[in-house]
Amino acid sequence: MAKFNMTPLKTKMPEQDPTIRNGNFLEVTTGYTPQMAHEEATRCLNCKHKPCVAGCPVNIDIPNFIKSITEGNIEEAYEIITRTNSLPAICGRVCPQESQCELPCVRGIKGEPVAIGRLERYVADYMLAKETFTFDVPKPTVKKNKKVAIVGSGPSGLAAASDLCDMGYDVTIFEALHKAGGVLVYGIPEFRLPKLIVEKEIERLKTKGVKIELNMVIGKTVSIQELHDEEGFEAVFVGTGAGLPNFMNIPGENLNGVYSANEFLTRVNLMKAYDPSYDTPIYFGTHVAVVGGGNVAMDAARAAKRLKAEHVSIVYRRSEQEMPARIEEVHHAKEEGIEFHLLTNPTQILGDKGWVNGMECIKMQLSEPGPDGRRRPVTIPGSEYILDATSVIIAIGTSPNPLIKSTTKGLDTNKWGCIVADPETGQTSIPYIFAGGDVVTGAATVILAMGAGKKAAAAIDKYLGR
Amino acid sequence: MYKILEKKNLNNEVVYMKVAAPAVAKKCEPGQFIILRANETGERIPLTIEDYDRKEGWVSIVFQKVGKSTYILGTLNEGDYILDFVGPLGIASHTEGMEKVCVIGGGLGCAIAFPQAKKLFKNGAHVDIIAGFRNKSLVILEDEMKSNSTNYYLMTDDGSAGEKGLVTAKLKELIENGANYDTVIAIGPVIMMKFVSLLTKEYGIRTIVSMNPIMIDGTGMCGGCRLTVDGQTKFACVDGPDFDGHKVDFDGVLQRLSMYKEEENHQCNLFRGIE
Numbered sequence: 001m002a003k004f005n006m007t008p009l010k011t012k013m014p015e016q017d018p019t020i021r022n023g024n025f026l027e028v029t030t031g032y033t034p035q036m037a038h039e040e041a042t043r044c045l046n047c048k049h050k051p052c053v054a055g056c057p058v059n060i061d062i063p064n065f066i067k068s069i070t071e072g073n074i075e076e077a078y079e080i081i082t083r084t085n086s087l088p089a090i091c092g093r094v095c096p097q098e099s100q101c102e103l104p105c106v107r108g109i110k111g112e113p114v115a116i117g118r119l120e121r122y123v124a125d126y127m128l129a130k131e132t133f134t135f136d137v138p139k140p141t142v143k144k145n146k147k148v149a150i151v152g153s154g155p156s157g158l159a160a161a162s163d164l165c166d167m168g169y170d171v172t173i174f175e176a177l178h179k180a181g182g183v184l185v186y187g188i189p190e191f192r193l194p195k196l197i198v199e200k201e202i203e204r205l206k207t208k209g210v211k212i213e214l215n216m217v218i219g220k221t222v223s224i225q226e227l228h229d230e231e232g233f234e235a236v237f238v239g240t241g242a243g244l245p246n247f248m249n250i251p252g253e254n255l256n257g258v259y260s261a262n263e264f265l266t267r268v269n270l271m272k273a274y275d276p277s278y279d280t281p282i283y284f285g286t287h288v289a290v291v292g293g294g295n296v297a298m299d300a301a302r303a304a305k306r307l308k309a310e311h312v313s314i315v316y317r318r319s320e321q322e323m324p325a326r327i328e329e330v331h332h333a334k335e336e337g338i339e340f341h342l343l344t345n346p347t348q349i350l351g352d353k354g355w356v357n358g359m360e361c362i363k364m365q366l367s368e369p370g371p372d373g374r375r376r377p378v379t380i381p382g383s384e385y386i387l388d389a390t391s392v393i394i395a396i397g398t399s400p401n402p403l404i405k406s407t408t409k410g411l412d413t414n415k416w417g418c419i420v421a422d423p424e425t426g427q428t429s430i431p432y433i434f435a436g437g438d439v440v441t442g443a444a445t446v447i448l449a450m451g452a453g454k455k456a457a458a459a460i461d462k463y464l465g466r
Numbered sequence: 467m468y469k470i471l472e473k474k475n476l477n478n479e480v481v482y483m484k485v486a487a488p489a490v491a492k493k494c495e496p497g498q499f500i501i502l503r504a505n506e507t508g509e510r511i512p513l514t515i516e517d518y519d520r521k522e523g524w525v526s527i528v529f530q531k532v533g534k535s536t537y538i539l540g541t542l543n544e545g546d547y548i549l550d551f552v553g554p555l556g557i558a559s560h561t562e563g564m565e566k567v568c569v570i571g572g573g574l575g576c577a578i579a580f581p582q583a584k585k586l587f588k589n590g591a592h593v594d595i596i597a598g599f600r601n602k603s604l605v606i607l608e609d610e611m612k613s614n615s616t617n618y619y620l621m622t623d624d625g626s627a628g629e630k631g632l633v634t635a636k637l638k639e640l641i642e643n644g645a646n647y648d649t650v651i652a653i654g655p656v657i658m659m660k661f662v663s664l665l666t667k668e669y670g671i672r673t674i675v676s677m678n679p680i681m682i683d684g685t686g687m688c689g690g691c692r693l694t695v696d697g698q699t700k701f702a703c704v705d706g707p708d709f710d711g712h713k714v715d716f717d718g719v720l721q722r723l724s725m726y727k728e729e730e731n732h733q734c735n736l737f738r739g740i741e
Contacts, residue, residue, distance in 0.1 A: 178503055221489050221493060221552070254699070260689040263690045266687070267682065271509070271510070
């Protein structure tokens, strides 16, 4: 019996010094060494009841892959993870493990839980670094001779495509942009998720047999009905995400220097505005105010800091406790010098000659908990003040893009524009169309979208095998 | 990769390209646009579709070399490939019920106005075209527009070709002389569309303008192309590009178009070796 490492704390993740990393776009955390991985893996008690597995939206056999790490068998660990998760290098980095697999971990009762996410990343990175890697992918053995279309190459689409390909279906992903990956390439910045990692994971799916067609806007270039009726796709999975930026509808929002977080991050990530060899313009001046308290707000603020903005502020109407961003992201943002204006809400954006030159804000306080237990932010009258700003980035959420809905007759959506789909199967009001991820739930996480993609893949298999 | 089947320089600044893009050609309608990326490091450039042939599988575009990305695009030749080419995007122009129309094109806007004029004319509408340019050397699509209109009026700022004067002066003259248009379609510089709209408002003539603002994806994702129409925020890429000229906040549009002017000029001059 192996000896357990009873240290109460997680093995520390090596990371770039905050004062250095806020000037570059390299990854913040640099990953475990083999020794660190072994040390952390031996903290896992390999519990019989495996509470962590139930906490994982794609039910990775966590104790078993960790056991393989303790035995030094990383290939086996990878094989175990990829049985249910086709994008481990990505999930190991961007999953909110603290509220999923690591939350019920027995080691978390006295001390910190096992660093499951960091170990998953270690295993995936180890394999991705191998030169022969892409050739190791087993190809599906049984061919089903049935075509399935996937709309959107984000997390849900990639997960659905991977599983359907393994089942033997002829799978084609249609992507509107010029690069595959959806939010993984246009939204999440390089310093949190290196694009090379995303490329490699997608390359692996292609080696397996998944086809990807770029520059195809479904609903415009070709409709879902045409894919089904004319091009022989017997089922269609819609994973188009929540790509439509919400604005605040306050005065001054159309001034020059006001960006949706989507536009700002797309310029930086997809269009690589941080890289001088690209021609993408971006303008923000010296004082950037980011409105919102989610991961997207943190990403935008930290990207602006790296692009050499002198002052970057997060403006959020509730307190830190209510912030939807991951604790780790907030912590990293603070370390990097992002200023936090909490319990603060913008009332108007001020301009001079058409350009942003300030933002009027009002102080907020939290009400007593209402019947739903939530404390609402209410304004403190007379507390208005002006925040220095040369640029404002609006990161208050996104809604599903109406393109598919408006071009697919009979596809039901709810009052928020989300596609109505069966929570267990993803099936929509049109039997051959399935949907999952943000387009169904509204903006959520990468791993939840992947879980939805996997469920839909299983349901599509059942539907086509009828 | 999308092959350039034909390339013509319409004048020193304006280039015509016919591009093999069967999927776009199969679906597109006048008024819609495409987004292209000439090379890996280039910007995504939105361009309105000038013409198309569904059977031969091509669409044509006309663009002005104004920034680095359009200059690089202009260096490509017949037989070369454009890296990315996506579309058709935006809502097609509504031409139903239009019987007596004045189509106004300002400069490069003529290339965008042309497919609409052609469609209307083919459908039997009375189509007057007023084409305006700064001077003779910038005149484009004269023959094409002549053969797809009832009357063609050429205007230049300096009188070096056609009549001297602004398109609005000609429009006013035609209206005053009893042209009785049911619709005016104005496509060109924002300032031109603004003044055409102000004029037609006086006469109560429905006016449609086409917006070509800054955008990235063209599918509603970035919100960079937002403008105010009738007091509401609209995205030109998915709600347009055509809008009711009497409801557009043109001054807001003008202001947003200036956003990257300085950087664009700088990058472009660097590329051309001027700086």
